[in-house]
Amino acid sequence: MLIEIRYAGICHSDIHTVRSEWGPVAYPLTVGHEIVGRVAEVGPDVTRHAVGERVGVGCMVNSCRECEACRDGQEQYCTGGNTMTYAGVDRDGTVTQGGYSTHVVVDEDFVLRVPEAIPYEAAAPLLCAGITTYSPLRHWKAGPGSKVAVVGLGGLGHMAVKIAAALGAEVTVLSQTLNKKDDGLAFGAEHYYATGDKATFQALQNTFDLIINTVSAPIKMSSYLRLLRLDGVFVTVGAPPQPLEVPAFALINSRRSFAGSNIGGIAETQEMLDFCAERGIAPEVEVIGADAVNEAYERVLASDVRYRFVIDVDTLR
Ligand SMILES: [Zn+2]
Ligand SMILES: [Zn+2]
8 A cells, every 4th residue: 555654753773774784775775664644545455444544654564474473463573584664675576665755655464553542743653662662561561560660761761661651560760860850750650760870770679570671782781680570571672783791690590581572563563552542652752854864863873852753754745
């Protein structure tokens, strides 16, 4: 189906890709995998979406549809090779192009319904930042009675706080400084600690059931693992280029686990959108024109955004 794009979020992955930091890229390339817009045209086989409907596209636009993960609705873990929304090679051999654009054509199986209850400009970041944090929170059962820590309060982190709080968990933010404390508490956190302060790691030993790490820079794993209680799980969704070093005893003591998580499946992404609509959760966004993208990239790299940039695609028309 053809989607007329209205807003596109700026994800840190876009910057890595544009700058070939994650390997060689076939230029020219259009990035963007937080896309919302309206269905403009549908092909004869499209049955699930209608012209005019508000829809979204996230990080994937296709997968093998046959492997165990795909059959289980976990296309993000497709072992046959899924197709990323941009800089991927689709099954017909074309290089996929992302959402910093007026239009995109996507197979309906990889298109999400975006409920009207979610503010239009704020919906885009749910397609990557939202699902990336929702999926591990659900998988490791964050909810009433569980204590969740979120490391880093950026694009991903602020969504992790909002979603974990809405799921009923007791949420703690672990941020470098206390600069964004008021925001963190407003997003639903009950506690907020500075990781720059050594006393934090003393005070919080053996506290959390689940830690979601959204930081893409190296962190001292031994200090963080010791914040987990018995059977606690540390999940990283941030992907620093350097290895995260895990001392065995930090895991052995208290039977802790160290895990990773990658976006979410299509069905789960729909579930997340419906959950956010029902609970009134949306990302905090700063809407910019297309001519401000380069400046926005610099501000993302400097952590100077509260909390996600969204491009108003009408400025491209
Ligand atoms: Zn992303
Ligand atoms: Zn597959």
